[in-house]
Amino acid sequence: GESVGLHLPTLSVQEGDNSIINCAYSNSASDYFIWYKQESGKGPQFIIDIRSNMDKRQGQRVTVLLNKTVKHLSLQIAATQPGDSAVYFCAEFTGGSQGNLIFGKGTKLSVKP
């Protein structure tokens, strides 16, 4: 889930297990959401996106679920691999100005071999 304070929440999973990373967003008017992966010392990398008119979208080994009723997103990673170890964060877009993309604080995923 989202972090409070200076420390990111951490999710530790065994290699091969499925991972679920959660994100609560703030604006009910947000109509587009993006998940990013950020490896240590690198910039964020796009993983998958979803529009508000969808509940679910699947990519390669990743699935994003959107629950607009409770303003909640989740990222599911199937068969988690050591290379999936990173910080994952969501972003919400409320439309209009090109500056209205709000980023979450992130969750650190640690994969144990």
Next chain:
Amino acid sequence: NAGVTQTPKFQVLKTGQSMTLQCAQDMNHEYMSWYRQDPGMGLRLIHYSVGAGITDQGEVPNGYNVSRSTTEDFPLRLLSAAPSQTSVYFCASSPRDILTQYFGPGTRLLVL
């Protein structure tokens, strides 16, 4: 393509010094942006540009200036560095808008 490049990778400044963080992209992207990333916080937008000659303020523009004289380059200037500007800075570019951004590797800035 090199993608989005940022220089320097790491910089130490003293309070009051000025410097420019460089960002360049070779993908002919119209949209470019600068973010800062602080511990325990999400990325925050400093400035952005939707094309050469056009810039606009983001969420935290104070203390930073930008210009966009070419499509390729989008430098970020700190006129008088303050310790509060200690952060990791990311530049990003996109073919058209904020939703399809490619991020650079970042510049880690320490202001003493």
